[in-house]
Amino acid sequence: MNGLEAVQLAVHDAGVKTLNYVPGYPITELAEALEARISVNEKVALEIALGASATGMRAMVLVKQMGMNILADPLVISATHTIGSGIVIIAGDDLGPKGSQAEMDSRIFGQLAELPVLDPRNPAALHASILEAYRLSEWLRIPVIVRVTARLLATKSSSIRSMPSKGSGQEFERIGWELTVRGRYQKHRDSITAFAAQASESTTQNCLQVSGNVGIIASGYPAALAEGLGVSTFLVGYAHPLPWMLMRRFIDGHRQILVAEEPGPFIESQLRISPKIKGKLTGHLPFGPLERADIVNALENLDKKQESMPQIYESVAERGYQGICEDCPFSPLFWALASVDVPVAGDAGCAIRAARKPYESVDVVYGLGSSIGVASGFRKKGVAVVGDFALAHSGIQGLINAVWQKRDVVVVVLKNDLAAMTGGQEVPDLTRLLEALVPTCYIQLPASKDEIERLLAAELDKTGTSAIVARGACTKYKIR
Numbered sequence: 001m002n003g004l005e006a007v008q009l010a011v012h013d014a015g016v017k018t019l020n021y022v023p024g025y026p027i028t029e030l031a032e033a034l035e036a037r038i039s040v041n042e043k044v045a046l047e048i049a050l051g052a053s054a055t056g057m058r059a060m061v062l063v064k065q066m067g068m069n070i071l072a073d074p075l076v077i078s079a080t081h082t083i084g085s086g087i088v089i090i091a092g093d094d095l096g097p098k099g100s101q102a103e104m105d106s107r108i109f110g111q112l113a114e115l116p117v118l119d120p121r122n123p124a125a126l127h128a129s130i131l132e133a134y135r136l137s138e139w140l141r142i143p144v145i146v147r148v149t150a151r152l153l154a155t156k157s158s159s160i161r162s163m164p165s166k167g168s169g170q171e172f173e174r175i176g177w178e179l180t181v182r183g184r185y186q187k188h189r190d191s192i193t194a195f196a197a198q199a200s201e202s203t204t205q206n207c208l209q210v211s212g213n214v215g216i217i218a219s220g221y222p223a224a225l226a227e228g229l230g231v232s233t234f235l236v237g238y239a240h241p242l243p244w245m246l247m248r249r250f251i252d253g254h255r256q257i258l259v260a261e262e263p264g265p266f267i268e269s270q271l272r273i274s275p276k277i278k279g280k281l282t283g284h285l286p287f288g289p290l291e292r293a294d295i296v297n298a299l300e301n302l303d304k305k306q307e308s309m310p311q312i313y314e315s316v317a318e319r320g321y322q323g324i325c326e327d328c329p330f331s332p333l334f335w336a337l338a339s340v341d342v343p344v345a346g347d348a349g350c351a352i353r354a355a356r357k358p359y360e361s362v363d364v365v366y367g368l369g370s371s372i373g374v375a376s377g378f379r380k381k382g383v384a385v386v387g388d389f390a391l392a393h394s395g396i397q398g399l400i401n402a403v404w405q406k407r408d409v410v411v412v413v414l415k416n417d418l419a420a421m422t423g424g425q426e427v428p429d430l431t432r433l434l435e436a437l438v439p440t441c442y443i444q445l446p447a448s449k450d451e452i453e454r455l456l457a458a459e460l461d462k463t464g465t466s467a468i469v470a471r472g473a474c475t476k477y478k479i480r
């Protein structure tokens with residue numbers, strides 16, 4: 001059974017009633033296998049889960065790492081506001097990023113929101129961690145995060161026994177309103193985090209083996225890589241809160257400790273006060289995803305002081321670059337955008353594929369739904385290129401702000417009626433809303449570059465915000 005199947009079994013065993021997701025690597029395939037419902041953005045996905053939980057239904061939210069940033073607002077509030085039935089957030093980290101604009105470590109949201117994060121090492125642990133996360137979530141009335149990676153979802157374990165553990169159907173309790181925000185926070189710090197710390201110490205997901213005077217502390221997939229190397233191992237089940245009492249004993253009992261984790265030094269940075277601790281910060285392990293050979297090499301060189309090695313930065317030529325599809329109907333638009341003499345803000349959809357040669361159509365891309373806000377800040381009138389999914393995700397907020405503040409922006413909406421970057425998922429049609437907000441014109445693609453340039457020039461000549469809806473049928477994904 002692989003990690004994806006382990007999650008499917010856990011969702012069944014836990015009796016999860018509501019599953020919501022926002023597509024993105026590496027959780028799209030998992031979410032679709034679970035028949036989760038797509039949401040316009042991660043904040044909304046978590047809000048739906050909070051509503052389901054308040055009325056007695058277990059819920060799951062599946063998001064990519066960048067999506068954790070978007071749902072952070074209700075996440076932080078839910079920790080002290082409390083919930084009803086269990087909520088588990090599956091945070092998919094894209095290590096050595098393949099489909100993201102940044103490499104992130106979702107474990108850090110445990111510290112930020114003061115919520116538990118389970119970081120399973122293999123599919124069996126993933127299944128058990130999700131069931132434990134639901135129990136913990138309902139006991140403490142807080143959401144719990146389970147971190148996954150593409151490798152964890154793809155790797156296999158021996159068969160996993162189904163362990164049904166349905167929820168009680170508990171609902172939100174209004175008793176919390178008797179406390180102020182400060183009072184709820186005091187209660188959270190005083191009792192909830194203490195109970196979470198106990199759970200971290202006592203979980204069956206901790207795996208301790210002692211052999212010799214060198215030890216490895218590991219979390220997540222690197223914990224599976226650290227097994228069987230002939231040294232002591234402490235594979236932690238929780239990345240937050242850490243099982244401090246067990247870890248202290250483990251560290252005290254060894255001469256040297258290597259911390260194996262990915263992508264960043266999340267645990268190591270909390271332990272680095274001890275000179276015994278080696279890992280990414282000491283140069284013994286590389287940042288980003290780890291391989292077993294990295295851990296073996298680090299163990300062989302633990303006593304050596306590591307010099308920082310000159311790095312070779314990964315280039316586009318080395319990795320390969322997925323540009324615009326050859327027969328893409330939006331291609332003439334990208335050529336036309338390349339020839340306008342104004343700044344162009346792109347978005348994290350197919351427009352980002354036109355950022356590099358040969359098109360060089362967009363100048364900056366600061367994430368999904370960002371282009372209209374970014375273009376609103378340009379020194380002179382420019383263009384914001386936004387896909388229809390990015391517009392629904394969060395771009396619409398930038399548009400409302402642009403209208404409200406009378407900004408000068410030409411918004412070009414790439415309307416192909418699907419989320420092409422993440423596999424062709426459905427997208428809401430916002431054209432009526434767009435027409436209600438700003439003067440809107442349409443062009444059917446493919447069209448000639450000259451025709452598109454004339455349209456862009458005419459809109460750039462006007463003051464205020466206006467929209468061009470460029471309609472085209474994506475040739476890679478058909479409308480479902």
Ligand code: SF4
Binds near residue numbers: 328421474
């Ligand atoms: S996926 Fe579709 S919209 Fe995106 S570049 Fe390819 S053909 Fe164009």
